[in-house]
Amino acid sequence: MNRLSADNVTLGYDQRVIAEKLSVEIPDNSFTVIVGPNACGKSTLLRALSRMLKPSEGRVLLDGQVIQSMPAKKVARTLGLLPQSSIAPDGITVGDLVGRGRYPHQGLLRQWSTEDERVVRESMASTGVAELADRYVDELSGGQRQRVWIAMALAQQTPLLLLDEPTTYLDIQHQIDVLDLCAELHEQQGRTLVAVLHDLNHAARYATHLIALRDGEVIAEGAPNDIVTAELVERVFGLRCQVIDDPETGTPLVVPAARKARAAASISAVSAASSSAVSGSAVSATEGS
Amino acid sequence: MTTRTTTGKPAPVTRSVRTPGGLSVRLDVRAFTVVVLLLVAALAASVVLIGTGDFPIPAVDVLKTLVGDGSASQEFIVNDLRLPRVLVGLLVGASLGLGGALFQSISRNPLGSPDVLGLGQGSTAGALVMIVLFSGSANQVALGALVGGLMTGLAIYLLAWKRGVHGYRLVLVGIGVSAIVTAVNGYLLTKADIVDAARAVVWMTGSLNGRDWEQVWPLLVMCAVLVPLVLGHARGLRMMEMGDDVSYALGVRVERTRLLLMLAAVLLTAGATAAAGPVGFVALTAPQLARRLTRSPGPNLVPSMCMGATLLIVADWASQRAFGADQLPVGVVTGVLGGVYLLWLLVTERKAGRI
Numbered sequence: 001m002n003r004l005s006a007d008n009v010t011l012g013y014d015q016r017v018i019a020e021k022l023s024v025e026i027p028d029n030s031f032t033v034i035v036g037p038n039a040c041g042k043s044t045l046l047r048a049l050s051r052m053l054k055p056s057e058g059r060v061l062l063d064g065q066v067i068q069s070m071p072a073k074k075v076a077r078t079l080g081l082l083p084q085s086s087i088a089p090d091g092i093t094v095g096d097l098v099g100r101g102r103y104p105h106q107g108l109l110r111q112w113s114t115e116d117e118r119v120v121r122e123s124m125a126s127t128g129v130a131e132l133a134d135r136y137v138d139e140l141s142g143g144q145r146q147r148v149w150i151a152m153a154l155a156q157q158t159p160l161l162l163l164d165e166p167t168t169y170l171d172i173q174h175q176i177d178v179l180d181l182c183a184e185l186h187e188q189q190g191r192t193l194v195a196v197l198h199d200l201n202h203a204a205r206y207a208t209h210l211i212a213l214r215d216g217e218v219i220a221e222g223a224p225n226d227i228v229t230a231e232l233v234e235r236v237f238g239l240r241c242q243v244i245d246d247p248e249t250g251t252p253l254v255v256p257a258a259r260k261a262r263a264a265a266s267i268s269a270v271s272a273a274s275s276s277a278v279s280g281s282a283v284s285a286t287e288g289s
Numbered sequence: 290m291t292t293r294t295t296t297g298k299p300a301p302v303t304r305s306v307r308t309p310g311g312l313s314v315r316l317d318v319r320a321f322t323v324v325v326l327l328l329v330a331a332l333a334a335s336v337v338l339i340g341t342g343d344f345p346i347p348a349v350d351v352l353k354t355l356v357g358d359g360s361a362s363q364e365f366i367v368n369d370l371r372l373p374r375v376l377v378g379l380l381v382g383a384s385l386g387l388g389g390a391l392f393q394s395i396s397r398n399p400l401g402s403p404d405v406l407g408l409g410q411g412s413t414a415g416a417l418v419m420i421v422l423f424s425g426s427a428n429q430v431a432l433g434a435l436v437g438g439l440m441t442g443l444a445i446y447l448l449a450w451k452r453g454v455h456g457y458r459l460v461l462v463g464i465g466v467s468a469i470v471t472a473v474n475g476y477l478l479t480k481a482d483i484v485d486a487a488r489a490v491v492w493m494t495g496s497l498n499g500r501d502w503e504q505v506w507p508l509l510v511m512c513a514v515l516v517p518l519v520l521g522h523a524r525g526l527r528m529m530e531m532g533d534d535v536s537y538a539l540g541v542r543v544e545r546t547r548l549l550l551m552l553a554a555v556l557l558t559a560g561a562t563a564a565a566g567p568v569g570f571v572a573l574t575a576p577q578l579a580r581r582l583t584r585s586p587g588p589n590l591v592p593s594m595c596m597g598a599t600l601l602i603v604a605d606w607a608s609q610r611a612f613g614a615d616q617l618p619v620g621v622v623t624g625v626l627g628g629v630y631l632l633w634l635l636v637t638e639r640k641a642g643r644i
Contacts (some may be wrong), residue, residue, distance in 0.1 A: 072540040080538060081538035086532050087397070087532045091586045103540060111313050111315040112303075112307075113311065153538075266484075
């Protein structure tokens with residue numbers, strides 16, 4: 001049995017339901033990536049897995065226990081999360097920020113042990129920010145800053161680490177940089193990583209396990225090589241494309257169809273549909289399939 | 290929150306004190322020094338303040354009297370008249386400083402302080418109801434102020450609560466509530482007869498005149514309960530400055546901690562206001578000044594508390610001495626100082642491109 005799973009969860013905010021009866025297993029020691037179109041519920045799922053959102057039905061299990069019933073600090077020692085929205089307090093140094101990741105291991109009379117110091121140093125070293133330790137976080141570039149936040153999450157020393165769109169707002173070079181770092185953490189330190197990513201090609205290249213969501217439903221899951229096909233991309237994103245082998249890694253590479261080809265395809269689909277059936281269903285047939 | 294850090298400024302030095310048993314305490318050297326210096330300043334100012342008045346007493350004699358070694362007349366003046374006033378000042382200043390630091394940290398905004406949020410106005414409304422409608426005694430006025438402050442705090446929390454209290458929302462709701470309560474206060478004043486109105490205006494300025502042991506004890510009990518409670522949650526509050534999501538992921542029980550600390554901050558502010566009237570701007574300025582001295586990120590709770598106490602005592606001394614024979618209520622002095630400070634804050638924030 002895997003350490004983290006969602007069992008028949010219904011997720012939503014206030015009255016708006018995002019996902020119903022969704023079940024997801026996060027394979028141990030995997031680098032799982034969740035993909036899907038905007039508003040498909042991928043960040044919501046991640047929030048539920050990290051106990052920030054309480055499912056209205058069903059349960060999220062961590063090590064066989066319902067995550068909401070576990071003590072907050074105990075969860076925080078097992079499962080880390082790097083959320084999209086984080087604020088670096090004014091005038092905080094890199095070392096201080098990374099050190100805050102030690103919070104769940106500390107107490108009123110155990111504020112800063114030698115162990116804390118060692119873990120913080122290692123976390124900064126493995127994310128390549130060690131030489132920035134005394135710099136102020138507000139002075140760093142976006143890419144450096146994201147590394148610092150990842151270092152903070154690492155200092156939490158959790159076997160499971162969840163990352164919500166860690167590459168958003170970064171330029172391409174820093175996106176690859178952060179993903180390489182994630183792959184290293186997964187391969188060398190044996191951590192289980194779960195990330196929400198926007199870029200399907202990044203997901204296909206880095207993930208060992210891919211979960212494709214649409215409208216709060218899992219459309220497909222498995223190794224990218226097994227599941228990423230042109231048909232799947234069209235089903236999940238409603239995008240016509242070709243899937244070829246990535247010349248660098250051999251993983252699936254999604255190449256969207258050219259604009260003219262897509263326009264021609266949708267016109268022919270519409271005319272085909274309208275000639276055979278009632279014209280009203282044509283739009284939903286092309287969009288919803 | 291205001292001064293942008295620049296390269297070249299030395300990073301804060303922290304030292305850890307560890308015992309062989311695995312216990313460890315972390316100490317920001319600069320912040321610790323600031324606290325010690327502020328405490329020394331507060332105590333020195335207190336001694337000077339006790340010596341100040343129609344019968345001046347030299348500092349040495351004040352100290353002698355405090356340890357029980359003074360003449361009978363000095364003992365009466367110091368222990369019965371002036372010491373309680375100074376103690377009320379220290380406790381009120383510390384409570385306002387701590388309450389302000391809590392609110393500013395929770396709202397992540399230097400303007401999110403009780404003065405701006407309308408807690409002072411709320412207390413004033415409670416006091417005015419007692420003065421104007423019931424011609425109440427001093428104790429009833431204090432009770433009215435306490436209840437008024439608590440109710441305003443509750444109203445702000447409920448109105449600002451939307452799946453968690455957010456910084457800007459809290460400030461904006463507070464400003465709205467403040468405007469409404471100020472209007473109510475104005476209405477109450479127009480209803481008052483001339484004697485009540487004069488009494489109300491004195492109360493509304495904030496003053497330490499005539500405070501005695503009766504005000505000291507409740508304040509002391511309040512601080513003895515709330516300060517340890519607040520400091521016990523200070524580490525969680527530090528984490529919450531990084532946003533709700535991050536602190537939640539680190540195992541902080543965000544909503545519970547925030548509710549508890551806001552309640553403590555409202556109690557501290559309302560209690561201080563009940564004892565001395567709405568002394569303006571201490572809650573706003575003390576945390577910011579403390580922060581600039583310690584240069585330490587985080588809520589700076591203890592330095593803010595010490596800064597509040599020092600500020601109020603110095604302001605009280607100034608209100609008695611600096612303007613010749615005219616004794617001013619302490620609230621006038623803190624108001625002037627705070628106003629200048631607020632303008633300076635706005636100007637520097639604008640230079641830093643944040644407003």
